[in-house]
Amino acid sequence: MRKTYSSLGAESLNLILIGFGNVGRALARILWEKIDRLRGLGLSINVTGIFKSNGGFVDSNGLMLGEILEKSEQHKSWVPGASPLSHIEELPCDVVVEMTPTNVRNGEPGVSFIRKALEEGKDVVTSNKGPLVVSMKSLLSLAERKGCFLLYEATVGAAIPIFTVAREFLRHDRIICVEGILNGTTNYILSRMSEDKVSFDDALREAQEMGYAEADPTYDVEGIDAACKLVILANGLMNMDKHLSDVEIEGISRVTPEMIELAEEDGYLVKHVAYLDGEKMEVAPRLVPKNSPLAVGGTFNVITLNTELSGPLTFIGKGAGPRETASAILADIITIAKKRGGIKSGEHVA
């Protein structure tokens, strides 16, 4: 029988963080900033290990997050070359938070870290799309066999709580189709082209200067990022077993100012829409009515669930950003603590 986390402060929830880039650092900062708020929920969180590609910060009594954020590898807990694979067994750990960079080709190194954690009976929270796009079904069934949680709210739409809503509020209902804008970069580019009549190339350059788009923007602009998220939505919301190859993908690099102009004459905006139903998965430029809930601007994401009983439910939020993503991760950690009995039932956790 696995232990439950005490709500009385007698025991802490021990975390291992894997990946210490923008999201990992934002999570460490939030855990540090929100320490009193979390204690108010009866949740005392200890981070016993933080791992990067070249080593890790390790302290079985709990790391001083503020110091590590400040001193980085100069901190006394830094162990060059330390690997999470061996430390998951050795360090006190209840939840492994996996935040390594996305690799949609084979999901590594995330897949190995998640698999190892689940095999050791640890709950897992991830913000990494790669492992889920490559082998979501097998990871979820491993989690089930081991009696562990594998939560992944941060992988789609950052802080938009889409999987939590489905899991907590729509279990009685049936999701018929899902549509949305799942990539903030392409939405920014299309919004700029529409609002300020700039060309695709200029809007892309601007997105890169603002830090919204990567130096190699292919992943966003050609729709691969949105397609990965659509795969996770299909498997996570509709219990499918889909892969990236199941999605018809068309990017936005061929959108012309004339296309946007002709669309606007008939009351439409050009948006990069991801669509999913029982038969079809598609990411493509679409003409969306200006008054549609999908007509969000800037870097916003939007997801509409069309359900049998509840009708259409639409969620809008910032689809990216380290703090928003870290917020979704922390929400998943709290969900696990709550399910394991670490937070009193009915406690206000918002």
Place this chain on the structure above:
Amino acid sequence: MRVKMRFNLADEPGQLLKALQPIAEFGGNVREISHLREEKRGNMLPVAVTFDVKDLDHLFKIRDAVEASGIQVAGIEPLMELHRKVVIMVGHVFATNIKDTIDRVLERGVKVRRLVARIKSAEDVSTVKFVLEADSSETLESTLRVLKKVAGEKNLFIAWS
């Protein structure tokens, strides 16, 4: 389906109600009533009532009930509910035989209501908007599938409503 039923009613109080009652009774959903006063012949006033029925059986049941109440049905016409889709194509739309593209749309029973083109030069890509209309959304969806295929063959980039 939506239909328009014409009656010739005596121009006196209570006549219209008499015609509407069987429609309501059998579940026809009334959308519009027009008095065609300019077509009045003697005391007989033509009136057109537009309403929705489930199918032809439903319609005939209503017609029989109207006639059984002593009202003469002068005519029934089906009204098309038009569905519309806007498709915009970018690429060498003209150089890749736009007539063939349009023919493949037309052969599916879809009307090209409007076509707007933005052309810069013969070498440049052009952007062409098709406003398509059909009597059912299924017809439009199947036309869209054809258009996507055509676009793939001709390397045209498309966005649709």
